[in-house]
Amino acid sequence: MKKIFLAACFLAVFLPLTCFSQEESLLPVKDDFEKDGSEENIVFWCGGPPTTNEQDQYCSDVKKGLSTEYAHSGKKSLKLEFNTSQGQYIYWRRDIRINMNKPIYLSGYILPLKLPAGAVAGMGYSGIYKDQVNSAMGSTGENKEWKSFAINVREALRKLAAPEEQDPEGLYMDAYYIYIAGPLNGEKVIIYLDDISIEDFYSRFAGVIAENRAKLKEIEKTLKPDDKDNKSELSGYADALDSYDKKMR
Secondary structure (H helix, E strand, O other): OHHHHHHHHHHHHOOOOOOOOOOOHHHHOOOOOOOHHHHHHEEEOOOOOOOOOOOOOOEEEEEEEEEOOOOOOOOEEEEEEEOOOOOEEEEEEEEEEEEEEOOOOEEEEEEEOOOOOOEEEEEEEEEEEEEEEEEEEEEEOOOOEEEEEEEEHHHHHHHHHOOOOOOOOOOOOEEEEEEEOOOOOOEEEEEEEEEEEEEHHHHHHHHHHHHHHHHHHHHOOOOOOOOOHHHHHHHHHHHHHHHHHHHHH
């Protein structure tokens, strides 16, 4: 928990304000990095304005590109690589503009193959509602396996930006991030990114709701007519699914 909180603090302090001139994006957004050129939306920030190949006192030899070395699905992923020299926080970002007028699900996978000792990597997101708000979805240390991140980003941004409002108008998601936080003391960073998805929360789980309704009906067929207790329990599950269904639409 300390690492996650620390990473969230880094995001809140170090993320620069975003320019909101970009057009609103249509859902779903899928970054699977299978097609050539799909890496161009990801830009780098290292102690200065966002660039794709900035070399300054904090980092050098910045590289990004599609790779077949590792892939969470398909044949390719995005490889991010650079050398650090000092500092506490570096990130790659994907600018995007999505209206948070309904539940939105953000998910993705990272493979932090090489990190400086004591540093963590993770995914984050930011939004705009009067002022910019930022947070992290979690963090992980150096790892040889893919790590998944997922969140109802609309609800998370609402709690950060307008906790007193249940349905704030004008709330937008404006970017997702891949960040490295902690002591960056001259070591190499290698991270792979894959299968980033931003989609309508209901669309994501509509199939699960339908599947569970079908299972309840199958169980109901096996009950005896006078089995009131189990029928009542099944009815409660069905009502809960209906309530969730309406809430997510």
